[in-house]
Amino acid sequence: MKAIKFLGKVFVVAALIALIVLGVTTLQKFATEPRDAYLQGQMEARRVLVAGKVPGRVERLFFREGDMVEKNAIVAIIGSPEIEAKKMQAQGALGAARAQASKAKNGARSEDITALKAMADRAQDAANLAKSTYDRVQKLYNEGVLPLQKRDEAETQMKASQSAADAAKAQYDQALAGARSEDKAAANALVLQAKGANAEVDAYLEETKIRAPIAGEVSVKLVEEGEVVGSGMPVVAVTDLEDSWAVFHLREDMLKNVSKGKVFMMYIPALAAHIDMEVSYIASVGDYATWRSSKESGGFDLKSFEVRMRPTKKIENLRPGMSVLFPVDQIQ
Structure with missing residues (x-):
C-alpha cells in the first residue's frame, strides 16, 4: 500500500517537471523565433461633399446612407420662392424689351403713315395754290394794277405754305423710314x-436641383427634409469606392527602397487576402518627427x-477604413 502511494507521488512530480520543461521550451522558442513585422495603414477613398449654390429649404432628399448614386443624379431639391419671384420679374422685363425692339424695328403703324401722307399731300396742295396765287399777283403787280404790299403778302403766303408742306413731307418720310439706327441698337x-x-x-x-458630381455611395446624410440650408452647405457626402488608396506613414530610413510606381504585396485582415498595391504618392515634406536612438x-x-x-486591380468589398498591413521585410 505504501509502495503504491509512493509511486503515485513520483508520477505527479514527474508530470509537473515535464509540464515545466515543456512550458520553458515553448517560451524560449517563442522568444527566439523570428516573427513577421508589419506597418499598419488604412484604406481611404475620394469623398465629395455635395452642396448647392443657393440657400433655401430642403423640399426633398432622394437618397439615404448606403444608396448608390450615379453621376449628375439629383440628390436633393431646394425650394426658393425668392428665385421664383425673380424669374417672373426677369420674364416681364424680357417681354417689355422685346416689345420695344419690335416697335423700333417695325416703325409707325400703317394707319399713322396713311394719316401723315394725307397731311403731307394736303400741305403740298396748299403750297401749290399759294404759288399759283403769287404768280397771278405778280403778273398784276407788273401791270401796275396791284400795289407792292399785295405782292409781298402773296409771296409770304407762298413761302409759308411751302415750308409747311416740307415739314409735313419730312414727318411722313420719318414715319415711313421707321426708328433711327441708334434707337434700334439701343x-x-x-x-x-x-x-x-x-x-x-x-x-x-x-442650382436648386442639387446633383451628384461623382458616382459612388452616399456615406453621410447631413440634412433632413424641411431644414433650411445656406449657400454652399453640403446635404450629403458621396464616396467613390472605385477611387481608393492605402495610407502609410514611413520613417525616412524606410524610404530607400520605396519609390513611385513600385509594387508591394499587402495584407487586408478584413478580407483575409493578399493584394498588390502600387506606390502612387510620396509626400514631398515630412509631417512629424519620431525620435530613434542612433547610438x-x-x-x-x-x-x-x-x-x-x-x-x-479592383478588389471586391474593399472599403475605406479597413486596415492594411505592410510587411517590413519588403523594404529592408
Missing part, C-alpha cells in the same frame, strides 16, 4: 440685357513621410 441692347438676367435666374433655378550616447530625429498606395 432697343436690341435692352433685349440682350433682359435675356442675360433671365438666363441668370434660370441658372439659379437649376548609445545620443540620437537624432527621423521624419515620417506619408505614402499612398493604390491597388493594381
Whole structure:
C-alpha cells in the first residue's frame, strides 16, 4: 500500500517537471523565433461633399446612407420662392424689351403713315395754290394794277405754305423710314440685357436641383427634409469606392527602397487576402518627427513621410477604413 502511494507521488512530480520543461521550451522558442513585422495603414477613398449654390429649404432628399448614386443624379431639391419671384420679374422685363425692339424695328403703324401722307399731300396742295396765287399777283403787280404790299403778302403766303408742306413731307418720310439706327441698337441692347438676367435666374433655378458630381455611395446624410440650408452647405457626402488608396506613414530610413510606381504585396485582415498595391504618392515634406536612438550616447530625429498606395486591380468589398498591413521585410 505504501509502495503504491509512493509511486503515485513520483508520477505527479514527474508530470509537473515535464509540464515545466515543456512550458520553458515553448517560451524560449517563442522568444527566439523570428516573427513577421508589419506597418499598419488604412484604406481611404475620394469623398465629395455635395452642396448647392443657393440657400433655401430642403423640399426633398432622394437618397439615404448606403444608396448608390450615379453621376449628375439629383440628390436633393431646394425650394426658393425668392428665385421664383425673380424669374417672373426677369420674364416681364424680357417681354417689355422685346416689345420695344419690335416697335423700333417695325416703325409707325400703317394707319399713322396713311394719316401723315394725307397731311403731307394736303400741305403740298396748299403750297401749290399759294404759288399759283403769287404768280397771278405778280403778273398784276407788273401791270401796275396791284400795289407792292399785295405782292409781298402773296409771296409770304407762298413761302409759308411751302415750308409747311416740307415739314409735313419730312414727318411722313420719318414715319415711313421707321426708328433711327441708334434707337434700334439701343432697343436690341435692352433685349440682350433682359435675356442675360433671365438666363441668370434660370441658372439659379437649376442650382436648386442639387446633383451628384461623382458616382459612388452616399456615406453621410447631413440634412433632413424641411431644414433650411445656406449657400454652399453640403446635404450629403458621396464616396467613390472605385477611387481608393492605402495610407502609410514611413520613417525616412524606410524610404530607400520605396519609390513611385513600385509594387508591394499587402495584407487586408478584413478580407483575409493578399493584394498588390502600387506606390502612387510620396509626400514631398515630412509631417512629424519620431525620435530613434542612433547610438548609445545620443540620437537624432527621423521624419515620417506619408505614402499612398493604390491597388493594381479592383478588389471586391474593399472599403475605406479597413486596415492594411505592410510587411517590413519588403523594404529592408
